[in-house]
Structure formats: structure tokens, C-alpha cells
Amino acid sequence: MTKPKLATERVTLTRTRYGADGSPPEPVLCDVSLEVAAGEVFGIIGPSGAGKTSLLRLLNGLETPDRGRILLDGEDISGLDTIDVRRRVGMVFQTPALFPGTVGENVGYALEIADVPGATREAKGLVCLDRAGLSDDFWSRDALELSQGEQQRVAIARALAAEPEVLLLDEPTSALDPSAAARIVDLVGSLRRDLGMTIVFVTHLMEQARRICDRALVLVEGRGVEEGEVAALFDAPSSEFTRLFIQGRLDGGRR
Amino acid sequence: MTGYFELSWLDVVISLVLVGVLLIVSLVQRLGIGRGVFAGAIRTFVQLMLIGYVLKFVFDLSKWYWVLLMLAVMLVVAARTAATRDECRQPGRMRIAGTAIVAGVVVTMVTVVALVIRIRPWYLPQILIPISGMVIGNTMNAVSLTTSRFRSEMGHQRGQVEAALALGATSTQASARAFRQGMKAGLVPTMNALMVVGLVQLPGMMSGQIIAGVLSVQAVRYQIVVMYMIACGAAVGSLVAAVLVRRQLFTQRHQLRSEYL
């Protein structure tokens, strides 16, 4: 592979678990390495609790690994300005986390954060909506009254405001019904095709990973067990875990 | 002018009947605060007796270091009270409450002593202590309301705060709404006090003189100044508290430290 767009080198993250007062910090991620090529859709797959969300948070700079490096275009992000990294690496959360107010205010806020001058915000915002598959009519609608699928699109439009080079999507379909989920999956494909974006797509659904990812990392209990072309992962899994997982026998569970 | 009705110690003891009402209500309703009622009644008695002697001592000596020591004790108690009301159990809340209260009180008192009341010597205890006490008490309330509301809003809005951070917002931008809500919650009681002062409750400085039968235009003027002082103390205290809590809640790299929520 030529120089990866985004990579991690043996990152480790430890933290105290929720509600576990006084217990020692436990590793959430352990020596995870991955390489995402420019313009590809890279999957992170694994059961819930595997550390997928935590890994995305590291890539966006919301948390800092205890050990290991994260490289953006070959540069260690710990030496870069965090705000700058987050503009270049956008993130969409599992739940849309919209701000109270209209869709326009949500996207407008993101444009303001990205230093887009007030006069051009609406025009640019409508472009972001369009890219996320929402018509102009949505601009003045109350964001929190939209359907889950529409809210997730607004979250994507908001993340597109800073014109990121990489977009991290954390199980964007997990709260959606199958048809809304399928449309989000199509949208991800078009972002890559039309905008040439590099996309990291987290999912615990094998079908989804197979449909849209070029390559993927299988994450289990905080460790990367396998990384490679999706087709190869599915056809000839090299680890026992991956084999069971793709057969759906381990979906959502723990070993 | 009517006479001054003196209270004897016996009168004070008889007034315990009133606390008895509280005790009965709490027992009948099984509120489980019986011991608190006893402790409260005794503490009121002992604390006010003691403070009477302490004040008399400080007034008689009229030495700047005794006045400052007294103010320091008041500030420590206020900081501790504000800190224990802050539900976050993390270290640093005493430092935050203390710094915010001291900032609010010092800014207010220095301004007033320099520009308004101009007492000489500057530490004249008969004036400095009661006025500082009112400013400290009110600033303490503003600080504790600000910190607890700011923290709880940050907890509720955590997803939105992190969404804003992920978009490239600074910690100041991402927490702006909760910050404003915290400060507003801290300042509303003071705003209300400015609105209704004199209409519902007569402020202490005037009540004392009314009871002593010597209400003067001076007391009214003092009271007006004190009201403006508590407004200033609350504003500075609330702002400093919110800034310090925000600094505690984020790392240098604009990451939310959720363990401090």
C-alpha cells in the first residue's frame, strides 16, 4: 500500500470502566494497528464492547492513547493541532447528538465552527444537506422532530461542513429500520464516489461490511485479530473468531 | 419613637417552643430529621452566642489582623459549604469554590471601600465585617448554584458537547450553552433579591435598626449599597467559578474529562 491516509501504530487505551468505583483501569484497546488508504471505505467490525467506538474517538482526537501513535498523512497527530485534526477527520456518532434547534442551525453551527463567514453559510449548508441526501426543505425544520434516519443524515451533513478529508461513522445505522439503514449505506457509497472521501465505517453487521467496505479490521476485546480485503476476510478468515463471527454465531456476544 | 422591648435569656428559652413545632412536625411526618432539629437548635444558640463574643472582641481591639483573620474564617466556611453542595466528588471543588468566592468578595469589597463607603481605617470592623458577611453569603450561594448547574448541564448535554468537539469546536465553544445556563442559575436568586428587596423581606441591616427604634436614612442608603454589592459579588463569583469548572472539565487538547462530571 502507498502511504496510508490514516493509520494507527500499536495504540493502547486504558481507562476506568463505567460505574466501577476504585477498580484499576482496564485496557479498552490493546496494540491496535490499522492502515486506511486514501479514498477507501475501511470497516471496523466486531461485537459490541470490542472497543470500536473507543478506537474512533482516538482517531478524532476525543481521547489520547496511552501508548502508540496515530498517523494522519504520515504525521503523528499528537504533534498536530487537535482542532485542525478534528476538522480533517470528521466523526458521526452512533446517536445523532443533534443540537436543539433547526436543521439549519445545526449545520450553520458546524460551518461557524469551521470559520465559514456568515453570509455564505446558508448556501454552503444547503450543499452539505444535499450531499447527505436531504432536500432544501429540511433547512428550517426542527432537528429533533425528524425521524431517526433523517437525524442521522443531518449529523452527516453537519460533519461534512468542515469539508473533512476522512469521515468516521460509528454504527450510523444501528438505530434505523432496514430501509433507512440501506439508504444510509448507499449514501456512504456516494460520499466516497462523488467526493473521494476516505471513510472509516464501524459496524457489527457482517452484511453491511461486505456491501460497502473495501477492507476491514476485525476487533475483538480490544485487539485487532485480522485486517484485510473484505472479500478475503469473508471467504478465507484466518482466525477462528472471524469465522464464527461472520457466520453470525457471535453477533453481539463476547467470547 | 416607641420604646425598645428588651429580651431576657428567659424569653430566648421560651422561644424554643417554636423549634418544638418543627420537632413535632418532623416526628409526626416521620421525616427522620429529629436529630438534625436538635443539632440545629443548639448550633444556632451556641454559634450566635460565640460570634457575639468574638465580634465584641474584634470590635474592641480593632486591629487589622484580627479583622482579616475573621474574614478568612468566614471565607473558609463559605468555600467548604459551597464545595460540599457541589455533587461532584472529585478533588479540586474546594479550590474552585474558594477561589471564586474570594474573587467575588475581594473585587466587591475593594471597590466599595475605595470608592463608596471610604471607611478609615479601611479595616474598621463594625462596618467591614457585617458587610463582608452579606457579600460572602450571597457569593457562596451564587458559586454553588453555578458549579452544580454547569456540571449537571454538561452531563446532560455530554453527547452534544462531544459532537461539537468532534466538529472542531474549542472547549469554550462546545460548553458555551451549559456555561451560560450555569451562570444564569447562579445569578437568578440575586436578580430576584434586587427585584423584591423591601417588598417581602426587610434586609437585616434595616431590620436591626427598626427593632432598635433608630431607623435612619443612613441605614437605607447602606442597604441600597449592600444590594448592589451582593450583585457584584455574585457576578464575579459565578463567572470565576464557571471558568474554573470549565478548565477542570477539559484537557489542554479540548477533550472532555467525563470523570469530572
Ligand SMILES: Nc1ncnc2c1ncn2[C@@H]1O[C@H](COP(=O)(O)OP(=O)(O)O)[C@@H](O)[C@H]1O
Ligand atoms: N466512557 C467510558 N468510560 C469507561 N469505559 C468505557 C467508556 N466507554 C466505553 N467503555 C468500555 O470500553 C469498552 C469498549 O467500549 P466501546 O468502545 O464503546 O465498544 P464498542 O463500540 O465496540 O461497542 C467496553 O468494555 C465499555 O464498557
Ligand SMILES: [Mg+2]
Ligand atoms: Mg460502539
